[in-house]
Amino acid sequence: MTLMANMMRAGNSRRVSMACAPAGAMASRSEPLLRVDGLCVGTEHSDLVLDVSFDLAPGETLCLVGESGCGKSLTCLATMGLLSAPVKRKAGRVMFAGEELSGLSETALLRLRGREVSMIFQDATAALNPVRRVGDQVAEVLSLHEGLTSRAARDRTTELFEMVGIPDPRARLRAYPHELSGGMNQRIMIAMALACKPQLIIADEATTALDVTTQAQILKLLRRLQAETGAAMIFVTHDLGVVAEIADRVAVMYSGRIVELATADTLFDAPSHPYTRGLMACRLHAGTHNTGRLAAIEGVVPNPTARPQGCAFGPRCPQVTTTCVEMPALTAREEGHSVACHYPGDDR
Amino acid sequence: MKILSAIAGVAFGLTAVLGASAATASDRPDIVVAVPDLPPTLEPAKELSNIGTRITYDIFDTVIRRDFLSAEDGSGSQLVPALAESWEWTDDRTLALKLREGVKFHNGETMTAEDVAFTFSAERLSGPEAIMANGRGYFGNIESVEATGPLEVTFTLKVPDAIFEQRLASWTAWVVNKSDWLKNAGDSYPQFPVGTGPFMLDEYKPDQSIRLVAFDDYFGGKPKAASLTFVKVPEEAARIAGLVAGDFDIVTTIGPDQIAQIDSYDNVEARSVVLSNSHVLVYNTKNPVIADKRIRQAMNLAIDRDLLVQALWAGKTVVPLSHQYKEYGALFEPNREGLTYDPERAKELLAEAGYNGETIYYSTNPNYYVNTVPAAEAIMEMWKAVGINGKLNLVEDVMGVPENERMVRTWSNTTRFPDPAGGLWNLWGPHQGVQRKNEWTPENFNVLGAELDVTSDLAERKVVFQKMLDIWEDEAPGTILYQPLETYGVRSSLEWRPYSHFYLDLRNYNFEDQAATQ
């Protein structure tokens, strides 16, 4: 590890600007379905997501991991064009299937959302309208995007309910969200997201609120449906167990930035960023599921308005040196594996 | 069900209104009067308030009429023939009336002596069990009333009554149609009896409007207005606005502070009249704090009435010369000193009486009389200036205050017929409030009053009355503050004068619409 890290340090000349790094990293792959390029998100007074770039191929699953507050949800929302004031996209582009989403009007985006790109939210019960029947809420997507009659939409919804494993689907159409369990509501959200067979699914902590058994069922379901429809997926979680199960590639975020981007195998075999390694260590500690905080790494994520100079992880990093007051760039360590650390893979 | 049918009623009413076309043009004007309130009945012996009489006066006539216009200020008291052509005393207890011939009631019937006799009959008005219970206060002295001919009515009195003719021209004396009255009386009295007056009832909308139309067979001539509608508009500002906007021709009950405002508009003007009414204070002479008459005299001497008139009534109202009014005619003594303001004398009297700053409670209902609170506050200051420790009690019911605080209360005295028998003697005598409530029990005053009742010689009556005034002033069971002003807003082109009573008389001798006759 140390060797490698040194090699990387020696290869400083290969350091590239963040804006173009991912393009380079993915050059060998087929034309990506989604390309996020230099995305910056924030309010007038703060930067909440900084210079985030990644690609996603059709059918591929990218996991976004990191502690709470590191900018995963904002990255997802920015991708969907769903940011709302005072938070806005300050720089960067989002390309989807050759089209620049970040340049489209809200009206044009509305035609895409729910049809080409769908999103599944964390707390499904809160994400469903409490005063409308769940069947209607799902059928609405179908009549909206596919122009189905209410009758046809209802039949399709029943099929979808069946597909996501809702027992007695016809009766459930008339249920209200508060009458169903959290797991059941998440299945409904999934049915809603998949209704129009989108090319991209963004699942923001879709399983975090669920108990372990249900979580496993939902994951299985998502994997199956993804296989059936061939959709790509961004899956946000801070549970590495989930990552291991579902991810093709992983982007680790810390304080608004991607600090390590690699295939799932590489990441688990050779985690290179001290933060990633901290996450891995945490995984070995029992009971840190679902908390979103890392007991093994002391300290907390810095406030976005008061980040330390240089590497934001500095104050918590076991390997921190004086060099770290300079911002480490996200640098390709090898093909498909980039790290933002002055001492990647160094286990001094 | 009721509510449903009521809603249906509204809907129907609205369509009816929308569908109705404008009233047909007529050379006679339709007069609209805005008033603060409307009476629940037009039985003239029932609604004796200003609310009722200003309307019933145009529907009914009396046998003898008091000509208010016989005095410049609208308080004239000359008696003239009305339904009766002439009358004659056969002895001092018997009066025979000769009625006018061919007078028509609104229902088409011709008036006879029977109708008049019934109007004043024991069963309807004058007996102890009379249905119109208010009548006894005015006509309890009638022993019998009979139709002694088709057009002759004879009254027999229990005791001689020098002012019986004035009574016949006064309240509760309006003549009704006997057959109609009895037919519609139900358990008590008819809500809308038939009369002989210049206007007859056309439409009654409770709490909304009362529309009268011209009665063209009126014995006094065809009325000069086609209709006379009284509209309820409780808010003074709304009445004035409606007058200025041309919605109303006359508006009543305008405060003195609005006179200048009304006069500032073209086409409309304020017309005021000093009422045959006085705002008074009653002192409870039985309360130990003010039992000494010198204290009560001091309370009276300390009040600067002219200042009240200037400050509260824009100088437009008057202070009478004691409890006597010009309309009393021969009984009025113009050389009385009247109600004087003498703070120095007041201080002396207080010292003599040994007044020691005991609290003197002054109770009034803030909403009953116009300007009652500002007046009370001013009087508190005036009393304080001579050393009287007055305390204002704003209450709903001035008789409801604790016994020991019953000292001064506000009241008003309306002179219902132009004679002390309808004023001082009636109001401060043994049959009315003050003495009934045991606030003042003057023996010599009562003896003189009894004498007044049976004295018909004017010179003698005057002597008796003036002695009564002396007693009233000396014993000071209260005092008069001033005679309030009643102000109307009127379209300038209307020739019409208000009276010192609330009657709103639109008979031909008091009405001409210059705008309509042009």
Added chain:
Amino acid sequence: MTFGFVTLKLLRGILTLFLAVTFVFLILRFAGDPMRLMLPDDTPPDVLEHYRHVYGLDLPLPVQYLRYLQGLTQGEFGYSFRDQQPALDTVMSRVPATLLLGLVSFALSTIFGMVAGVIAALKRGSTVDHAVISFSIFGHSMPSFFLGILMILLFAMTWRILPSAGMGTPAHLVMPALTLAVGGAGAIARFTRSSMLEVLSQPYIRTARAKGVPVRTRVLRDAVPNAAIPVITVLGLRMGGLISGTVVVETVFAWPGIGQLLVTAVGQRDLAVVQTIVILIAFTMVTANYLVDLAYRWLDPRIATAGKDAG
């Protein structure tokens, strides 16, 4: 909507009515002698006594009270001192006028208030929003008496486009209904706005946007039904005050409804009429309360289930 719920509501309603009746009965008896106010100043005492006897006012208070209650149970509301008519008839004859005025202004204030509140919330911080907030404060702080007079001065006196007072044509309805609606619309707009702001930040609104639902549909189908739930309470209060709320406006505009009758009747201590009106007002409030419950159940399925579970 279980049997238990209905019974409970009914009992509570009856209790409210009973308390209102008792309270007003006592207040009125202690407020002074109605006969002295009804009859002229110089009415002879025996005449006063006669009328007191006729109306049973000479009986001991508890007897009067029991008699009155007994009458009520038989639909007997007593007789007006003023015109000897049954008090219920007198009061009911004024119901249509008040209902017309009350419902029109209720509808106006509800529609205008909710639309303004929704728009203000959608355009938060904009000029429109500030205008709605200002209007709301204006409507809240402007006494209806003053506003009414102001309208009369403008519309009837200066411009002469509307009749100054009374009832009859639809034109007569304009000023009183507007005067009455302004305060209500202000309150409803304020409530709708804050409720709407709360709802707009809810996750399910974001879900709708993520589904591709256009903004109009999102507002009408997702936001408004949720935002309306808390607003129902305000609407209920306004509906409960439908009759009592018209008192001032009816007086200013000479509108011949219950409010004006109440002023007159209180002024004259017309006991039976005042009592009947108070019962009617209490009844309206109880009914409005019940309607609010129904509306809640209709708008918010969560409550219906809670009721089902509990009952």
